[in-house]
Amino acid sequence: MCGFIKDKTPKAVARRKRIVLTSFAILLASVVLLPLGGYLYSGLSAQAAAEEQTNPRANYWRAVRQGNTGYTAVMGQETNTLIQNGGQNWRQWRNGPVANISPWFLALVLLSLGLLFLLRGTMKIEGTLSGRTVTRYNVAERVIHWYVAILFIILTITGLSLLFGRAVLIPILGYSGFSDWANFSILLHNYLGPFFTVGVVLAVIAWIKDNIPTATDWQWFKEGVGGILAKGKHPHAERFNAGEKVFVFWLGLIVLGAIVSITGFMLIGWIGEQMRATMQLVNVIHAVASIVWIGIICGHIYLGLATEGALQGMTRGQVSEEWAKQHHDLWYKQAKKG
Amino acid sequence: MARMKFLCDAERCIECNACVTACKNEHEVPWGVNRRRVVVLNDGVPGEKSISVACMHCTDAPCAAVCPVDCFYTTDDGIVLHDKDLCIGCGYCFYACPFGAPQYPQQSAFGVRGKMDKCTFCAGGPTADNSDAEYAKYGRNRIAEGKLPLCAEMCSTKALLAGDGDLVADIYRQRVIRRGGRPQTWGWETAYQS
Ligand code: HEM
Ligand code: SF4
Numbered sequence: 266m267c268g269f270i271k272d273k274t275p276k277a278v279a280r281r282k283r284i285v286l287t288s289f290a291i292l293l294a295s296v297v298l299l300p301l302g303g304y305l306y307s308g309l310s311a312q313a314a315a316e317e318q319t320n321p322r323a324n325y326w327r328a329v330r331q332g333n334t335g336y337t338a339v340m341g342q343e344t345n346t347l348i349q350n351g352g353q354n355w356r357q358w359r360n361g362p363v364a365n366i367s368p369w370f371l372a373l374v375l376l377s378l379g380l381l382f383l384l385r386g387t388m389k390i391e392g393t394l395s396g397r398t399v400t401r402y403n404v405a406e407r408v409i410h411w412y413v414a415i416l417f418i419i420l421t422i423t424g425l426s427l428l429f430g431r432a433v434l435i436p437i438l439g440y441s442g443f444s445d446w447a448n449f450s451i452l453l454h455n456y457l458g459p460f461f462t463v464g465v466v467l468a469v470i471a472w473i474k475d476n477i478p479t480a481t482d483w484q485w486f487k488e489g490v491g492g493i494l495a496k497g498k499h500p501h502a503e504r505f506n507a508g509e510k511v512f513v514f515w516l517g518l519i520v521l522g523a524i525v526s527i528t529g530f531m532l533i534g535w536i537g538e539q540m541r542a543t544m545q546l547v548n549v550i551h552a553v554a555s556i557v558w559i560g561i562i563c564g565h566i567y568l569g570l571a572t573e574g575a576l577q578g579m580t581r582g583q584v585s586e587e588w589a590k591q592h593h594d595l596w597y598k599q600a601k602k603g
Numbered sequence: 604m605a606r607m608k609f610l611c612d613a614e615r616c617i618e619c620n621a622c623v624t625a626c627k628n629e630h631e632v633p634w635g636v637n638r639r640r641v642v643v644l645n646d647g648v649p650g651e652k653s654i655s656v657a658c659m660h661c662t663d664a665p666c667a668a669v670c671p672v673d674c675f676y677t678t679d680d681g682i683v684l685h686d687k688d689l690c691i692g693c694g695y696c697f698y699a700c701p702f703g704a705p706q707y708p709q710q711s712a713f714g715v716r717g718k719m720d721k722c723t724f725c726a727g728g729p730t731a732d733n734s735d736a737e738y739a740k741y742g743r744n745r746i747a748e749g750k751l752p753l754c755a756e757m758c759s760t761k762a763l764l765a766g767d768g769d770l771v772a773d774i775y776r777q778r779v780i781r782r783g784g785r786p787q788t789w790g791w792e793t794a795y796q797s
């Protein structure tokens with residue numbers, strides 16, 4: 266048995282070598298190539314699937330579902346679109362996060378301010394009043410301030426009525442009562458909006474020179490946020506302290522002023538007639554930016570009232586020297602020099 | 604109870620715009636407002652299709668969800684109607700509606716648009732049935748007269764169907780069986796979630 270293998274003639278040995286080598290080569294080639302056959306298979310089946318996928322009818326209606334347009338004899342805005350999907354997304358955003366999170370945000374702001382009042386009370390003027398005063402705001406500045414402030418409050422009340430009135434005011438006023446109020450609100454809001462923007466621009470012009478950030482501002486934040494959180498501290502401050510500069514001026518008037526005004530102008534149609542998709546986005550941005558701004562202004566109003574002697578500056582234009590030294594020492598020195 | 608629905612058969616609609624005209628005439632719709640329109644897709648190329656579209660009277664209506672004064676209501680027949688005495692013309696329902704149904708008679712310089720107008724499925728509005736006030740604000744109330752929407756009644760090819768959703772679906776199913784091919788209940792998925 267196995268005489269074949271035992272055959273040791275050179276011819277037989279060479280033949281065996283050849284057999285081993287070729288089998289090895291074939292084996293190697295198979296190991297490399299056979300798995301690649303998968304590509305061939307998947308390539309062919311993908312081709313078949315691609316042929317199946319182009320069901321023209323299904324594609325056709327899928328395109329309609331995604332808002333493609335056609336021709337229509339009826340004139341009007343986007344009348345040539347059969348279905349727009351953006352509306353449902355806008356509904357989810359506006360009736361969802363925008364309407365549900367913002368009341369909590371505003372409640373949190375008011376709660377923190379209430380807590381601050383409990384902890385800190387009014388921020389009194391230290392020492393006795395000498396009766397001497399310095400001029401803090403001239404007539405023009407005061408007019409601009411109250412013009413913007415009154416419009417802001419009107420726009421806040423009317424704007425929030427549109428967003429929350431259905432949930433909050435209909436139960437109180439009834440359907441037709443609230444409808445009358447909403448009608449009045451939207452008129453007031455849309456007509457006064459542009460006047461508010463004019464006020465914002467004037468306020469920026471009036472106060473930008475006093476709101477340029479300086480090195481003192483950083484120190485102000487470090488020292489218990491200007492002594493608002495840490496009692497007894499009175500870090501240096503110029504005409505406006507760092508908190509006023511950052512929140513009221515730069516974030517408020519400049520950034521939010523621009524966002525709210527531009528989106529507002531788009532909503533009232535002053536920047537051309539917009540597609541529905543744009544209006545949906547713009548409405549959400551307008552509402553969110555406004556609510557952030559309302560939160561900031563709540564803080565601004567609180568500090569104006571809780572800091573003894575601050576309100577006089579904006580009503581009569583004069584503040585006591587003691588107030589000025591305590592809260593805006595660097596500005597006081599400048600003002601005294603003339 | 605019937606659940607009223609519209610269905611436009613894309614294999615039949617020939618874009619004659621008779622439904623659009625019939626609606627405007629029946630309801631004395633204000634200038635610039637069209638409660639119904641016909642949209643032609645792939646206009647002028649093979650496979651061109653026409654669809655007549657108006658308010659679809661959605662099940663979970665987006666217009667009603669966003670209206671700040673909550674002036675929409677759904678009748679027992681599933682028809683979505685609104686109260687023009689409450690509407691403040693804010694335009695929100697137009698932003699929300701998938702089918703572009705809400706329309707406005709005016710566009711003032713400050714974004715106030717006048718009372719929204721849309722297809723009522725010929726069912727009028729909240730005022731007394733077939734009163735003059737109802738006709739002036741919402742048009743004819745054919746449903747109260749026991750009739751179906753005029754657009755569908757007028758349709759010469761019977762492409763546009765209006766009525767109880769089950770009957771509409773039955774008629775359409777028979778058509779599809781007879782002519783072959785797959786059904787295309789256009790817009791139903793969006794409007795009725797079925
Ligand atoms: C800081 C002041 C402002 C506040 C607090 C405010 C707030 C709001 C709020 C909360 C809404 C309701 C959004 C909704 O219902 O989804 C709204 C809507 C609107 N706001 Fe303002 N807004 C302010 C300034 C402006 C300005 C400056 C303009 C115009 C230039 C404007 C124009 C509008 C318009 C047109 C609408 C939508 C109502 C409509 O669709 O007609 N707003 N605003
Ligand atoms: S089609 Fe538009 S207007 Fe009609 S019910 Fe649906 S969302 Fe409202």
Ligand code: SF4
Pocket residue numbers: 666669670671672673674685689690691692693694695696697705718719
């Ligand atoms: S336009 Fe009228 S019906 Fe439409 S959302 Fe505004 S108030 Fe409601």
